[in-house]
Structure formats: C-alpha cells, structure tokens
Amino acid sequence: MNVHRTVVTAARVLAQLRADHRTIALMLVVPCVLIGLLAWIFQDTPVFDALGAPLLGVFPFVVMFIVTSVATLRERTSGTLERLLTTPMGKGDFMLGYALAFGVMAVLQALVATGFAVWVCGLDVAGPVWQLVVVAVLDALLGSALGLLASGFARTEFQAVQFMPAFVLPQFLLCGLLVARDRLPDVLHVVSDVLPLSYAVDAMKVVTTSASPGQDVTADATVIVGWVVASLVLGSLTLRRRTA
Amino acid sequence: MMNNAVEIDGLRVVRGGRTVIPGLSVRVPAGQVVGLLGPSGSGKSTLIRAVVGVQVVAAGSVRVLGEPAGSPTLRHRIGYVTQSPSVYDDLTVRANVRYFASILGAPRTSVDEAIAAVDLGSHADSPVGRLSGGQRSRASLACALVGDPELLVLDEPTVGLDPVLRRDLWDLFGRLAAQGRSLLVSSHVMDEAARCDRLLLLREGEVLADATLPDLLQRTGATDAEGAFLALIDRAEEAAR
Numbered sequence A: 001m002n003v004h005r006t007v008v009t010a011a012r013v014l015a016q017l018r019a020d021h022r023t024i025a026l027m028l029v030v031p032c033v034l035i036g037l038l039a040w041i042f043q044d045t046p047v048f049d050a051l052g053a054p055l056l057g058v059f060p061f062v063v064m065f066i067v068t069s070v071a072t073l074r075e076r077t078s079g080t081l082e083r084l085l086t087t088p089m090g091k092g093d094f095m096l097g098y099a100l101a102f103g104v105m106a107v108l109q110a111l112v113a114t115g116f117a118v119w120v121c122g123l124d125v126a127g128p129v130w131q132l133v134v135v136a137v138l139d140a141l142l143g144s145a146l147g148l149l150a151s152g153f154a155r156t157e158f159q160a161v162q163f164m165p166a167f168v169l170p171q172f173l174l175c176g177l178l179v180a181r182d183r184l185p186d187v188l189h190v191v192s193d194v195l196p197l198s199y200a201v202d203a204m205k206v207v208t209t210s211a212s213p214g215q216d217v218t219a220d221a222t223v224i225v226g227w228v229v230a231s232l233v234l235g236s237l238t239l240r241r242r243t244a
Numbered sequence B: 001m002m003n004n005a006v007e008i009d010g011l012r013v014v015r016g017g018r019t020v021i022p023g024l025s026v027r028v029p030a031g032q033v034v035g036l037l038g039p040s041g042s043g044k045s046t047l048i049r050a051v052v053g054v055q056v057v058a059a060g061s062v063r064v065l066g067e068p069a070g071s072p073t074l075r076h077r078i079g080y081v082t083q084s085p086s087v088y089d090d091l092t093v094r095a096n097v098r099y100f101a102s103i104l105g106a107p108r109t110s111v112d113e114a115i116a117a118v119d120l121g122s123h124a125d126s127p128v129g130r131l132s133g134g135q136r137s138r139a140s141l142a143c144a145l146v147g148d149p150e151l152l153v154l155d156e157p158t159v160g161l162d163p164v165l166r167r168d169l170w171d172l173f174g175r176l177a178a179q180g181r182s183l184l185v186s187s188h189v190m191d192e193a194a195r196c197d198r199l200l201l202l203r204e205g206e207v208l209a210d211a212t213l214p215d216l217l218q219r220t221g222a223t224d225a226e227g228a229f230l231a232l233i234d235r236a237e238e239a240a241r
Helices: A003-018 A021-041 A047-077 A080-084 A091-120 A129-151 A157-174 A186-194 A196-209 A214-237 B044-052 B072-076 B093-104 B109-117 B133-145 B163-178 B190-195 B213-220 B225-240
Strands: B004-015 B018-029 B033-037 B059-064 B078-081 B151-155 B182-187 B198-203 B206-211
Touching: A003 A021, A003 A091, A003 B093, A021 A047, A021 A091, A047 A080, A047 A091, A047 A129, A047 A157, A047 A196, A091 A129, A091 A214, A129 A157, A129 A196, A129 A214, A157 A186, A157 A196, A196 A214, B004 B044, B004 B182, B018 B044, B018 B059, B018 B182, B018 B198, B018 B206, B033 B044, B033 B163, B033 B190, B044 B059, B044 B078, B044 B151, B044 B182, B078 B133, B093 B109, B093 B133, B109 B133, B133 B151, B133 B163, B163 B182, B163 B190, B190 B225, B198 B213, B198 B225, B206 B213, B206 B225, B213 B225
Parallel strands: B033 B182, B033 B198, B078 B151, B151 B182
Antiparallel strands: B004 B018, B004 B059, B198 B206
C-alpha cells in the first residue's frame, strides 16, 4: 500500500471526470431531478417525508454503482490496467485511488442532493441535517465500492450495465421501502439483514424520524463502512497481474 | 553487467485451449535492440506478455534482468508498451505521462523529456483521444520511457507511423541501446529488421531463427529479411515432409 500512488491515481480519475462535463452534470443533477419528481408526485401527502430520505440514499448509490463499474471496466478493456499492474502500482492502491476519487464525487453529490431535498423540496428532517449528508456520502461510497467489485466480474460493457439490475434491484426490493423489513417472509428478512442497502435505508429513516438518532445511525453506518471495506478488499482480489 | 536481459527456457503457453507457444527457449542479449519478427498470430505478443510477467504460463522459466518474470522488484526496471495504445484518451499527453511518472517515482523533469523523445512536444496539451493513431502510440511509448527502464518491451510500436516517424523512433531505440538499455521490439514489418542488432524470427510459437541480419542473409542467400524469412519457412516445411 502506498499513499502517494493512491492519491495520484485518485487525482488522475478526477482529472478524467473533469474532462467529461456531461458526466459530472448527470451525477449531480439526476438525483435532484428524481427527488424533485418524487416530491411533486406526492405533494400534499406525508409520503415524501417518509420516502424522500431513504431514496436520497438509494439514488446516489445507484448512480455511483453504474459510473464506477463502467469506469473500471474501461480501464480493464483499454489495457491501461494491465499496464499499470506491470508498474509498482499495488492492487490496493488502485482500488483505494478509485474509491477516493469517487468519494470526493460522493461528497459533492450528497451535498447537492441533500440540500435540494431539504431546502427546495422541504423534506422534514427530525435529526441533524449533517447526519443525512454523512449517510448519503456513505451510501454513494457503498455504490462505488460495490461497482468496483462488480466490474471485476464483467467482461464487456453489456455485462457491466446489467450488473446494475442484478446487484442493485434485489437490494432495492428488500431494503424495507416497499414492505417494512420486519414484515418480510423469514428467509427474505434474513437476506435483507445481510444486504448493505437495508442499512443505508434504515439510517436515512432514523435521521428523518428521530430527534437524536446518533446511536442508531452509528450502528448502521458501521455496517455500511464494513461493506465498503469488504467490497474494496474483494475487488482488489479480482485484479490479476497475470491473465490467460 | 548481465549478458542477457531475458532468458527463456522451455516456455509453454496455452491460451483459450490452444497452444500458442509449444516450447520456446531463447536469450535476449543486454544492451541491444532485438527485433521480434513474425506474421500476425505467430505468438509475438504472447511472448512479450510472458516477458513482462502478465501472461499465465503453462511451463518453463522466464528470467528477466536476472529475476523471474513478474517479480515485484522488476516493476521499476521494465517499460512495457502494449500493441494498442494503453493510455487515457480523456487526458492530455502531458497528464498521461505525468501520471505514469508519479507511479514510477520518476522526477518531474523526465515528463517533458519523454514527450520530446517521441516528438509530441507540440501536442503535449492535447487530449490523447483527439490525436491520430500514430500519435497515440507515441504517447503510450512516452509513458514507458518516462520511468527510464533498463529493459523496454515494445509490442509493435511503429504500426501506423509514417516513414519519417518510424525512422526517428528506430533512431531513438538505437540511442537507448547505446546508453546500455535493452530493447525487445516486435514488428510484423520485415524491413524494420535492418534497424535491429539481432533478430528473432517467430512462426507458430517457435523460433525460426535467432541471428543478426547479415548472418541470416548469408545463411539463406536472400537479399532481405522477408526473403530470408520465406526461405527459412520453405526449408522447415521441406524438412517436415
């Protein structure tokens, strides 16, 4: 592990993103548009206050998952990854570099989306707003880390894009938004206890409904961070210096 | 001083169920430009991948600069340029070279030197994706040169270049070898053989010849590398009959 190589890799990924204005705009605008739509659909009902915050966690998660998995797949297919792995670059440096770069984007995205939800759409938040931002950042990071891991199993862009429904939609169905998790059939409840998006959604719910959510949020956040770390470790194991 | 930059013994490589290299033994002397020539599909890229340590090998030993290919200590000492330019299209030439310089721990001054060496100074601030094919492959080469490697392994670096640029690059390779570096350069353009100190002719994963060009011409009675190559193939096929 080497801090310098991690940081220059993150800087390089960010420089690539900076050259692509449309992608940055999409990353920042799409979650806002979705949240705005949601607020509009459910205007004059309490639904937006119930669903707004959880979806504030889900949208950045999905966006980051797709962007990260395509970005790393591009690195594999263009030959730059193979080349980097003939240099002193460590697999962990590579993974952390990507996580760091998309972490920066996650902070930006979370600030914009949360600000929009709270101040423009009038989302009611019982707990502190900064905790909402922190959880949104963690959710976006989770999306990036899972995207990095998923791209290890994709050989083509077609596969990578389909990992979104494959990895993400089952978690969305089981995360407690459609049916509260304790009302799920036993087997599905157990599965939802394992999946990381459940904790992302739980944390968002707690912050919006409880005035002092600190402890519960910390517990959920710990699970999310655990998943981020595990995905990055597993993801770096999918990198092979030698291939057939 | 090592005598050989690369020593390969009994190398066997199987890719996708097909034996690409059945059993190859060869030496690449240090401080020279060694040309790896052969038609496409002859196993040049596979051999090169084995040398830089990214190829899974079925059997045999590959030693590079005195160490097993792929050793962590070699990662500072080898420059590898893949056949299709592996650089970031959305970054400028300078940003690409600077990134590889940081990874390799090369000094900042080496960035402009490497760009100048491949004659891309006037395009240093253009995104690589907007450059022509030849310019992109030179940008890719600059990313390998910037680390000042002892051994440069180049897979078809002159494809798509005009004659002037090709000459300039071969001049550069000659200068690098004169400074004591070793170069293994693959090509399927036989007339580039004249620019190599030594030739490895590869066909169907086997070494057809390992000699200098004058030796090869004398042995086959041919007037150029292409003629020599064809003569050797004819002989091999006659012997097989």
